[in-house]
Structure formats: structure tokens, C-alpha cells
Amino acid sequence: LAVCGGLAVTTDAAQAAPRQVVPYSHLVPAPVTASQSGATFTLGPAARISAAGAAAEVGQYLASVLRPATGYPLPVDTRSGHAAGITLLLSGAGPELGEEGYRLEVTGNGVTLRANKPAGLFSGVQTLRQLFPASIDSGKRQRGPWQVQGGTISDAPRFAYRGAMLDVARHFFGVDAVKRYIDQLARYKVNTLHLHLTDDQGWRIAINSWPKLATYGGSTQVGGGKGGYYTQAQYRDLVAYAQSRFITVIPEMDMPGHTNAALASYAELNCNGVAPPLYTGTEVGFSSLCTGKDITYKFLDDVIGELAALTPGPYIHIGGDEAHSTTDADYKPFIARVQQIVAAHGKKALGWHDISKAALQPGTVGQFWGTGPTDANVQAAAAKGTHYVLSPANLAYLDMKYDASTKLGQNWAGYIEVRDSYNWNPGGYLTGVNASQVDGVEAPLWTETITSTADIDYMVFPRLAGIAELGWSPASTHNWDQFKVRLGSQAPRWKAQGVNYYASPQVPWA
Numbered sequence: 001l002a003v004c005g006g007l008a009v010t011t012d013a014a015q016a017a018p019r020q021v022v023p024y025s026h027l028v029p030a031p032v033t034a035s036q037s038g039a040t041f042t043l044g045p046a047a048r049i050s051a052a053g054a055a056a057e058v059g060q061y062l063a064s065v066l067r068p069a070t071g072y073p074l075p076v077d078t079r080s081g082h083a084a085g086i087t088l089l090l091s092g093a094g095p096e097l098g099e100e101g102y103r104l105e106v107t108g109n110g111v112t113l114r115a116n117k118p119a120g121l122f123s124g125v126q127t128l129r130q131l132f133p134a135s136i137d138s139g140k141r142q143r144g145p146w147q148v149q150g151g152t153i154s155d156a157p158r159f160a161y162r163g164a165m166l167d168v169a170r171h172f173f174g175v176d177a178v179k180r181y182i183d184q185l186a187r188y189k190v191n192t193l194h195l196h197l198t199d200d201q202g203w204r205i206a207i208n209s210w211p212k213l214a215t216y217g218g219s220t221q222v223g224g225g226k227g228g229y230y231t232q233a234q235y236r237d238l239v240a241y242a243q244s245r246f247i248t249v250i251p252e253m254d255m256p257g258h259t260n261a262a263l264a265s266y267a268e269l270n271c272n273g274v275a276p277p278l279y280t281g282t283e284v285g286f287s288s289l290c291t292g293k294d295i296t297y298k299f300l301d302d303v304i305g306e307l308a309a310l311t312p313g314p315y316i317h318i319g320g321d322e323a324h325s326t327t328d329a330d331y332k333p334f335i336a337r338v339q340q341i342v343a344a345h346g347k348k349a350l351g352w353h354d355i356s357k358a359a360l361q362p363g364t365v366g367q368f369w370g371t372g373p374t375d376a377n378v379q380a381a382a383a384k385g386t387h388y389v390l391s392p393a394n395l396a397y398l399d400m401k402y403d404a405s406t407k408l409g410q411n412w413a414g415y416i417e418v419r420d421s422y423n424w425n426p427g428g429y430l431t432g433v434n435a436s437q438v439d440g441v442e443a444p445l446w447t448e449t450i451t452s453t454a455d456i457d458y459m460v461f462p463r464l465a466g467i468a469e470l471g472w473s474p475a476s477t478h479n480w481d482q483f484k485v486r487l488g489s490q491a492p493r494w495k496a497q498g499v500n501y502y503a504s505p506q507v508p509w510a
């Protein structure tokens, strides 16, 4: 590629073997519109980043992700006015870009990123990162030149809710592992991290009013390992870290089932007043809170109160799934009361779609995890206005095996190859649920079989990139044959990041 956009080619560039710039057709998720020009921008050692006022924080973040591989100082100029290099502006973006959209212009002289809100600048920064050569993702200094294809991209999300869930209850993952996951999610414009904080096998967050939940209920995990829990200070740090990446954390306390860790910690929460032993197996559906006892609601008010105080986002996830040991007659009034408790603490309830059989308050959202598009309770709730987030287990579950040879994971919802996880339409999937009632998508990772960061990577990549694209990109861009090429182009990036991905035979890996 001969075009060097007017900028003097650096000595670096002259010496390095000619390298192709990343075409806009390699971006994941696909942008709404993108048109390439004949120019190329080269980020040089003297480049500056201009980001004034409310853009400054994203400017600092951009500098921090570009410095390790380039080795350039990339000073961030927080006074207004253009600087040579990269300019972030909170003006002139256009109302159609909403809160998370952005407009990126790359000429031979520089990069200009515009958005209405810092969240939009952050989305655009993720796009810009993917336009640099893959070696930009290395933590160590690499050889340039750091060229970016010229052109214009205008982009905004299809859905407001683009989520991933991590089950830290079955196996505990510490703060560093979760931060690493947050950084991976941010690259694909995922804006919600749902933490499954409690289950039969462990309670993972300190609750000051019920301290044994964490110290005893959190003391083991699947397989009998030592488990663990987040102190409230650690949890606050995680939430703030996510916020700095424009990701909202949704804490889940699963109930009335999936509660053995709590029941084991406090005998008085059991109907018979006897605490069961801690549980380290992988069965589901055997535990239930005692829905007829007053202390159960005092307990829930305390726990939800503390979770709400730790949560800047609008939602508390109340679980509600697989309550096989709770009768419908007990389950329905229980879910009604829990929604009131959540509302009393100023939050909205999100729950697995099993809650659809109970009366749902306006604003309560269901998370669909079924394996087929038709569910009578979901249809009935949707007819009354309930919105859904889509996580069909046979399409979006990241703990399902890719195929019969996958060592990790489960297969109760089937095998999910990369193409399967991408080839569906969240807006038109559920019978009786209008596209306008679909808030978005979420990819859950249950961790019965997942014990390390390398395991997380392997189940998450490449499927997460596809689900993220379903959440962000317009339905009109949906095309497996194009997507698989774009996805294949991510591999050198994952290698540079040290991400352990599944090299599916369906994808033409770069």
C-alpha cells in the first residue's frame, strides 16, 4: 500500500517489511457504516492525544492502551483545541449516535473521534484499537509502523443491554481474574457484567449484617477447593474498575433455590431450623429458602439493601431459576415480595425467565435461558409488557461444549459451535415477544467445570465476540461468511494478549 496520507513516513516504516493496514471489514462488532479513503494515518513517536473536559478520562485510557506496544509517551492534552495525532471531542457527533455511538474520522493527518457522551468515545476507542496492527495488543514494546486505514466510521448499538455473566459461585475467581475479563469484554463493546455471586456451592460477597454467609458459606466450591469471597472494599473496586470501562455490574443473589451456601451458614433460614452441610457437587434444584418464615424476608431485605448500596446500576438480579424444591404456591408470592424489597432499595429486579410465572412489576426484566423460542409463561408476561434479555442456553451459553471433543464444559443444552452461537437473531427469537421488548443479549459462563483464567478464555473465545456482535451491530450486517473472516482476523490479537481461544475449524484463522 503506497498511500501514506501526506505524513512523512517514519524511519521505522521505511525499514519494516510492508504491512497491510487493517481494513474496516475486519472490525468486530461490525459498525453501522464505514467507508475507507485512500489515506493512511501513521501514529508516530511525537503524537499527542487531545481530550478536553469530560473526554479527558477516555483520552487517558486510550493513551494507556497504546503506550505499552508503541513505547511512545503519548501525552494527553486536556486543554481544548486540536493537537497532532488523536483528538477526542464531545461535540458535533449528531443525535442519532445516542449515548454510546461515535463517529471516527481518519485522515493522513490525524484521527478525530466524536461522540455525545464519554461512553461513546470509549466505544470508538475500542474500534480504533482494532484498526491498529494486532501487535498493538502486546504488553511489550513492538516494532511499528503504527498505521491506521483512512476513512469514516459512524456507529451506534442495536441493543442497550449487551452483557456477559460470570459464575463466581461454583468456582471462585478473584478480583484480578474479573478485571481481566472486564478488559476483554470492553474490547467488544459489552456494557454489562452480571456476577452470579451466590449459589449452592458458595457465597462470594461479604454481607456485614450476615457475616457467616461469606466466611462460612464462601469457604468452599465445586470439588471441595477453598473457595473465597470479595470483601465489600474489593467489590467496590471491581465495580469502579468496570465503570471506568463503561461496564455496569449487576450483582445476582440467586433465590429461592440455589441457596444451600446461605442455608448452611444460618440454621434459622431453614424451615426445620437445621443447617445442612456445605455442598461441593454439581446437582441443581435441591435447596430452597423457607418462603413462609418472616426471618427470610428480614434476611433478603438486609442482603438486597447491602447489594443495592454497592451498586450504581439500576438492576439487582434475583435469580429465580430452577426452584424445583419450592412449590408454585410458595414461589409466586415469594417473587412478588422480593420485587417489592428490590424496589424499596431503589432498584429494578432482573430474574431468570422462570420468574415469568409470578406476577411481575412494571420494570422487572426477565432473562431467557430456555432452549427453544416458545414458553407460555414468557408469552403471557410479554403480553403484559415484560421485557427480556436473551441468553438461550443452546445458543448463548459459554459453558456448553463446542463439540464432543471439548474437554471443558457441559452439553445438556447441546454443543455450540462458533457458527451456532452467532447464527440467530435476538430481536426476532422469542415467540410472542416484540423486538421492542428485547433489551439485549447476555452470554453466561457457568463454572462447574471452569477453574482457571485459561479455562475462561477457552470457553469465551471466540463465541463471546459473536454474541457481542449480535448485541451491537445492526441486523442488516448479519452474515456468517463475512463474520467468520472478521472473527479469524482477531486471532493475532488474542495471541498478542495471551488469550487461550478455541481454534474452531469453522473459522479461517489469520
Ligand code: TNX
Binding pocket: 284, 321, 322, 352, 369, 393, 397, 399, 410, 446, 447, 448
Ligand atoms: C442451569 S441456566 C443453571 C445453572 C447451571 C447451568 C449449567 C440457569 C438459570 N441455571 O445453575 O450452572 O445450567 O449449564
